[in-house]
Amino acid sequence: MADVYQRLARFLDRLPAGFPPSPGGAELKILRKLFTPEEAGLFMHLSLLDESVRVVAFRASLPLAQVSSLLEKMEAKGLIAGNHQAGRPAEYSVNQYVVGFLEEQVDHLDRELVELAEEYNPVFFKEGPWSKVPQIRTIPIKESIPVEHAVMPYEQAEEIAHAHTRFAVRNCICRQERQLIGQGCGKPLEVCLSFDNGAEQSVRTGRARMISLDEALAIFKQADQAGLVLQPSNSQDPIFICACCGCCCGVLRNIKQFDKPADLVSNPFIARHDAGLCSTCEACLERCQMQAITLVDGTISLNQDRCIGCGLCVSTCPSGAMSLTRKAAPPSIPKDTASNYLQMAQARDKLGLLRMAGMLARSKVDRMRAPLIE
Numbered sequence: 001m002a003d004v005y006q007r008l009a010r011f012l013d014r015l016p017a018g019f020p021p022s023p024g025g026a027e028l029k030i031l032r033k034l035f036t037p038e039e040a041g042l043f044m045h046l047s048l049l050d051e052s053v054r055v056v057a058f059r060a061s062l063p064l065a066q067v068s069s070l071l072e073k074m075e076a077k078g079l080i081a082g083n084h085q086a087g088r089p090a091e092y093s094v095n096q097y098v099v100g101f102l103e104e105q106v107d108h109l110d111r112e113l114v115e116l117a118e119e120y121n122p123v124f125f126k127e128g129p130w131s132k133v134p135q136i137r138t139i140p141i142k143e144s145i146p147v148e149h150a151v152m153p154y155e156q157a158e159e160i161a162h163a164h165t166r167f168a169v170r171n172c173i174c175r176q177e178r179q180l181i182g183q184g185c186g187k188p189l190e191v192c193l194s195f196d197n198g199a200e201q202s203v204r205t206g207r208a209r210m211i212s213l214d215e216a217l218a219i220f221k222q223a224d225q226a227g228l229v230l231q232p233s234n235s236q237d238p239i240f241i242c243a244c245c246g247c248c249c250g251v252l253r254n255i256k257q258f259d260k261p262a263d264l265v266s267n268p269f270i271a272r273h274d275a276g277l278c279s280t281c282e283a284c285l286e287r288c289q290m291q292a293i294t295l296v297d298g299t300i301s302l303n304q305d306r307c308i309g310c311g312l313c314v315s316t317c318p319s320g321a322m323s324l325t326r327k328a329a330p331p332s333i334p335k336d337t338a339s340n341y342l343q344m345a346q347a348r349d350k351l352g353l354l355r356m357a358g359m360l361a362r363s364k365v366d367r368m369r370a371p372l373i374e
Helices: 002-014 028-035 038-045 053-058 065-076 111-127 157-162 173-180 196-204 213-226 251-253 283-287 337-348 350-369
Strands: 080-083 092-096 167-171 188-194 209-211 229-232 240-246 269-273 294-298 299-302 322-326
Touching: 002 028, 002 038, 028 111, 038 053, 038 065, 053 065, 053 213, 053 350, 065 080, 065 092, 080 196, 111 173, 111 251, 157 213, 157 229, 167 173, 167 196, 167 213, 188 196, 188 213, 196 209, 196 337, 213 229, 213 240, 269 299, 283 294
Parallel strands: none
Antiparallel strands: 080 092, 167 188, 167 209, 188 240, 229 240, 269 322, 294 299
C-alpha cells in the first residue's frame, strides 16, 4: 500500500496545476521535508474552496480541536491557505505546489529544499498543464504600452493596484533560492505584491509587511528600472503581482528552455522592432529576459517566438525602434482564480475537469452534512 506521501503526491497531481512524478522522486522528497505524516493526511481532506474547520473535521473523521490546531500549524508553515474574516469562523483551503506552498517557503528556505526544487521544477513545468493554460501571466510596464491601443484595466499594473485596498510586499523567493546556492543576480528582493485577503494572510503568517498604495506603485517603477518582468496571477482580478528576472524566476527560467516561450505566456502584447529607427545602441539586449533580442552581424534581431510582451525593451529604447503591438488573437484572461483553475483542469484532460467538478460538489455536500458546531 502506498505511503501517505505517495498518496499526497497523487492528490496534488489531480489538482489543476498538477504535480507530475519525476524519475528521481524529488517531488516525494519535497513533500517529506515540508509535511509531517499527520499534515499530509489531513491535507487530502481539504479542497480548493475555503472550508470551515467543522467541514474538514467531518470529512476527515477527526476531533474538531485536533483539526483546528493542525490547520493553524499548516497555515503557519505555508502549506495551506487561511481565510480569517472578522466575525466568521476561520476557513482553509489547499495550496497547490506552484503557485502555492513552494512560494510560501519564502524566508524559510534551506539549501536542501532549494536543491530539491531545482531538480524537480523542470519536470513540473514540462509535464504539467502550464504549456496550455498558464497559472500566471505577464503585463507590460506602463511606459511601454502604446497609447493608440485600447487597454483593459487588468492589462495594466497600476490599474490592478488601484482596484484593491490592502497591499503587502514580501521577498522574492526565486531570488532567495538562487542566492542560497551562490547564483543570485543582485536585483531587488522585496518586490512581490499581494492584495486584500492575500495580503493579510501573508502578513499574518510573517511572510510580508503591509504597505500603502503609493508604495506599491513605486515598486512597479523600481521593477522597470531593475529590468524585472511584472507577472500577476492569470485572472482579471489577480491576487498577486511578482517582479521577476529571467535568471532566477522559476517560471521564466523554465519556459526560457522552450523554443517558443511566447506560446507559454498569457499576454495580449508582443514586441516589434523597426530596423529603420534602430541605432544599435544595444540597450535592449540586457533588458530582454527571454533572449528574444540578439545581435546578428552588428544588427539587432527580434525573435517574436521568444517574446513575452513585458515591454522592458521598449521603455529604454532611445530611438523608438522597439514598440509593443497587440496580438492578432490575444489570449482570453480568466475572470478570477477559480476560472483559471477550471481552465487548467480542462486543459489537462476531461478527467481533470471531472475531478475538479467532483471536488466542488463534495465541498457543497459536506458543508450541509457537517455538524453545525465550531
